[in-house]
Amino acid sequence: MDATILLILVQDGVVNGAIYALLALSLVLVFAVTRVIFIPQGEFVAYGALTYAALDTGQLPGSVWLLCGLGLAACVCGLWQQRRTLTAGATTRLVLQTVVLPAAITALAAFVAPRKPGVLIEALLALAIVTPMAPYLYRVAFQALAEASVLVLLIAAVGVHLAMVGLGLVFFGPEGSRATGFSDAVLSFGALTVQGQALWIVGLTVVLMGALYGFFEFTLFGKALRATAVNRLGARLVGIATAQSGVIAFTLAGAIGALSGVLIAPLTTVYYDTGFLVGLKGFTAAIIGGLASYPAAALAAILVGIVESFSSFWASAFKEVIVFTVIIPVLLWRSLRSTAVEEDE
Amino acid sequence: MSRFRATLIMSALAAGLAAAPAMADTIRVGVTISTTGPAASLGIPQRNSIALLPKEIAGQAVEYVVLDDGADTTKAVANTRKLIDEEKVDVIIGSSTTPASMAMIDVAAEKQIPMISLAASSRLIAPMDAARRWVFKTPQNDSLMADAIADHMQKNGVKTVGFIGFNDAYGDGWVGEFTRAAKERNLTIVGLERYARTDTSVTGQVLKLMAAKPDVVLIAASGTPAALPQKTLKERGYAGTIYQTHGIANNDFLRVGGKDVEGTILPAGPILVAAQLPDSNPIKKQALEYITRYEAANGPGSVATFGAHAYDAAILLSAAVPAAVQKAKPGTAAFHAALRDAMEAQQNLVLTHGIANMTPQDHNGFDQRARVMVTIQGGAWKLLP
Missing domain, CATH: 3.40.50.2300 (Response regulator)
Incomplete structure (x- = not known):
């Protein structure tokens, strides 16, 4: 172990940690607003990466059919749930959101994909294909359960995760894919070489965190989300549509997940089932942050990335064990520090 | 789970009069492979290969029951029990991975049903003992x-x-x-x-x-x-x-x-570079036939060497069945024992991955002809001399 190796490991840890940080943020966001522990977050990473990789080779990704299917399911669920209060305007809006939108995205993808429009448009298209799946999932699986206990929501989330892994195998196949990066540049700082893609990841993570901060502090939607997170009933009393908050939280989580996927696709090979482990590490970070604090979760994610990178150097056979063991002292410390609070249900 | 049953009963015309009395005795082949989960890249080509297997061996109709175990040892064992107890199979092919196959050995041995594993580890068939007597395997030993x-x-x-x-x-x-x-x-x-x-x-x-x-x-x-x-x-x-x-x-x-x-x-395995093998190599013809049939069904360039292990299992089975049906009717314990004995007696059997000479001590039977050294050149596999 010398200074060069140390630097490379830290760099590797920070880049991986940045991805975990994005996932941890969206886990905290979804949990705060809807109380759902969003296990399928990792699947959005895998879907985003594989969709982007398919577009990168000029193919129409299989995920567009999943998007259309989920949209239809969301439409049926939405109509059923609102069957007593349905107006012509609401119906039109629902059909536009859940049937016309996926069809339009699919048509666009089918038109654009064979023309290989370059990484930026491909990345945006991948985001457009994967992101709407999250609000559709919310409508299909979680909206009807919105008032259920955390445990019931967790079980529903595990079910959604299993279904999405299975569908991933159907739509993307068992083999992994890799994509072209946003940048092939390799920068050298003395003995340390930094890939352009790594800078993109860290840079976009920082930008996204800033944007989220702005969103929560300064926009009406952001404030409504925070209000829902603080007190669901109170938020409803002051006229915030809490179901709408859920949809927004899921949309954000889906977009962040898909973006993480697009970012890591050029760095590593992604498989239909890669997402779970990546998501779990984001979850570890979110837990360290107490599932409540965004800055704590982001810092914890960087820590998880660095622990992972160093343990893969020192004891690669025990890497996952070491990474997930990090959570134990934190839980101990938290339980000692805070007085016992009964779960508020 | 994905359950794909290929049932093909010989038509009366094709059977002819001579084979007619044996028609009732369909040979039932149980397959449990990992078409989902971490070993799906092995299991999917294997499942596609099962579709190419013969529907008739030595005048006997053959029926395949294919189950997915997701590379999960518990599921593989449950599948094995289900295939034997409910589907009454005469032989089991699977599973795709070593841990799953390892767990299946005890069930196969307990029920005295021959099993052909598609996994690599030599621990599956060595050291030979009372349980492993029933286990054969087609991939090369690691x-x-x-x-x-x-x-x-x-x-x-x-x-x-x-x-x-x-x-x-x-x-x-x-x-x-x-x-x-x-x-x-x-x-x-x-x-x-x-x-x-x-x-x-x-x-x-x-x-x-x-x-x-x-x-x-x-x-x-x-x-x-x-x-x-x-x-x-x-x-x-x-x-x-x-x-x-x-x-x-x-x-x-x-x-x-x-x-x-x-x-x-x-x-x-030589099948990876089958087209580059010398014509004198008997494996070449067998391997090219498999590749042609597989790609005709699944598209050009789709072939993977892993699927050929399932095909090899069927070649081994086809070679052993004629001797076994002489001794007993399919579905009986005597047939299962005869089938096992006949598989163990195979000599110079040309498979797509090599040439097998089975012995009571070696239920894989491959020698150095079952492997070639290969390099990657210009984005393609190239045989090293």
Whole structure:
């Protein structure tokens, strides 16, 4: 172990940690607003990466059919749930959101994909294909359960995760894919070489965190989300549509997940089932942050990335064990520090 | 779970009068393979190969019952029990991975049903004992492949080897076999690193390996995840030769690996480079026939060597059934025992992966003809002389 190796490991840890940080943020966001522990977050990473990789080779990704299917399911669920209060305007809006939108995205993808429009448009298209799946999932699986206990929501989330892994195998196949990066540049700082893609990841993570901060502090939607997170009933009393908050939280989580996927696709090979482990590490970070604090979760994610990178150097056979063991002292410390609070249900 | 039942009953016309009395005795073949889960890249080509298998052997109709075990040992055992107890199968093919196959041995032995595994480890059939009497396997033993790699290293003057392998049964098997093979040839293993199939970065492991300055690196992993350490090694400027195992032998590896995997050396079943084999090699004809049939059904370039193990299991079965039906009717315990004996008696059986000579001690029967050394050149597999 010398200074060069140390630097490379830290760099590797920070880049991986940045991805975990994005996932941890969206886990905290979804949990705060809807109380759902969003296990399928990792699947959005895998879907985003594989969709982007398919577009990168000029193919129409299989995920567009999943998007259309989920949209239809969301439409049926939405109509059923609102069957007593349905107006012509609401119906039109629902059909536009859940049937016309996926069809339009699919048509666009089918038109654009064979023309290989370059990484930026491909990345945006991948985001457009994967992101709407999250609000559709919310409508299909979680909206009807919105008032259920955390445990019931967790079980529903595990079910959604299993279904999405299975569908991933159907739509993307068992083999992994890799994509072209946003940048092939390799920068050298003395003995340390930094890939352009790594800078993109860290840079976009920082930008996204800033944007989220702005969103929560300064926009009406952001404030409504925070209000829902603080007190669901109170938020409803002051006229915030809490179901709408859920949809927004899921949309954000889906977009962040898909973006993480697009970012890591050029760095590593992604498989239909890669997402779970990546998501779990984001979850570890979110837990360290107490599932409540965004800055704590982001810092914890960087820590998880660095622990992972160093343990893969020192004891690669025990890497996952070491990474997930990090959570134990934190839980101990938290339980000692805070007085016992009964779960508020 | 995905359950695909291919039922084909011989038509009365085709059967003819002579075979008519035997028609009622359909031979039932139970298949449990990993078409989902972490070994799906092995299980899916195997399932596609099952569709190519003969629907009639020696005048007997053959019926296949295919189940998916998701590479889960518990599920594989449950499937085995279900196939034997409910489906009344005469022989079992599967599973795709070593741990799942290992767990199935006891059930097959308990019920006295012959089993043909599609997994690699030699531990499945050695040391031979009362339970393993019922187990056969068509893929090459990993020891055969480990010897081939170590031989090639020795011939090329290699002294030190860095090893990075999967953190699972596949990696464990290779650590054991390669440590033995290297010791016999005075090769020193200077670094031993592990990683997981789903890892997104192996920078730590690669840095540690490179700090040990090995002459060559051996990557013991299967399918496309094997490309990650190789890409990282190239990225960090490693200049030595990189060896891989036969677990990477499908076209997806070339697609994902791209130019970073040029010059890789690996042992593989001859089917991988079937078209480049000399015409005098009997394996060539068998292997090309499989490739033609598989690609006709699944599209050009779709063939993977893993699927051929399932095809080989059927060749072994087809060769053994005629002797067994002479002795007993399908569905009886006597038939199961006769089938086992007939499989054990096979000599010079040409499969797509090699030529098998079974003995009571060796239920794989492959020799050095079942492996060739291959390199990657210009994005394609090339046979090394």
